[in-house]
């Protein structure tokens with residue numbers, strides 16, 4: 001299977017005055033074309049830092065070593081302009097909190113149009129058509145009204161679905177979704193997850209899906225990477241790893257998830 005993104009011996013450390021801390025020890029993995037790689041691990045295991053390091057989104061207090069190769073381009077060696085282009089066109093990130101991705105001062109329509117004009121080099125008229133289509137594709141009701149709203153007038157779930165719509169319109173080769181349901185209310189979590197399943201089925205894209213929720217990762221990913229304290233403790237095809245986990249930590253995550261599900265079933269009878 002064709003590999004689209006290769007991460008080799010990634011190491012990340014952080015320096016705050018005289019305090020030095022290793023965050024990612026030495027991890028390697030690949031994202032295969034048209035597959036979804038789930039990265040699972042408890043809070044603080046290094047999932048977000050790994051993805052930010054890949055996209056050069058960490059500030060100067062972090063030191064990043066190793067190789068990140070996207071279609072033969074070495075991202076950690078590429079100049080800032082090239083990286084910015086890649087972030088817009090090749091790799092898109094869907095963040096934990098969609099509220100932070102939107103500017104509170106402008107209506108959704110203006111922000112969507114600006115993003116499309118900047119990244120797709122199209123006219124205002126075309127950008128408006130695309131904005132409407134992006135919301136329609138997400139099955140968002142009354143899309144014309146939604147476009148007129150300010151971010152604070154919409155729920156976290158709605159904003160995240162709009163974010164997904166924007167991302168899909170840009171047609172990146174890779175989508176990185178970092179805990180995309182964290183800021184979404186319980187009622188809308190299902191809808192956002194359904195959108196991710198639809199992306200997998202319908203679009204020609206490869207995806208990294210990060211979550212501390214093993215259930216969500218199991219539902220969406222083809223391959224899985226289990227992280228603990230900045231290291232990869234297990235990797236492989238998701239169904240295979242979940243059926244026959246080798247690492248004690250994977251077993252622990254599976255049992256924790258099972259205990260939660262059992263409790264839920266007891267509560268709802």
Ligand SMILES: Nc1ncnc2c1ncn2[C@@H]1O[C@H](COP(=O)(O)OP(=O)(O)OP(=O)(O)O)[C@@H](O)[C@H]1O
Pocket residue numbers: 014023041042043044045046047048049050212
């Ligand atoms: N800005 C920062 N400065 C210093 N250390 C940081 C910073 N951001 C994260 N870290 C540290 O890096 C480690 C990994 O954090 P990271 O955010 O990648 O974890 P995570 O697995 O994504 O957790 P979560 O599920 O809570 O988002 C943690 O020990 C965290 O304290």
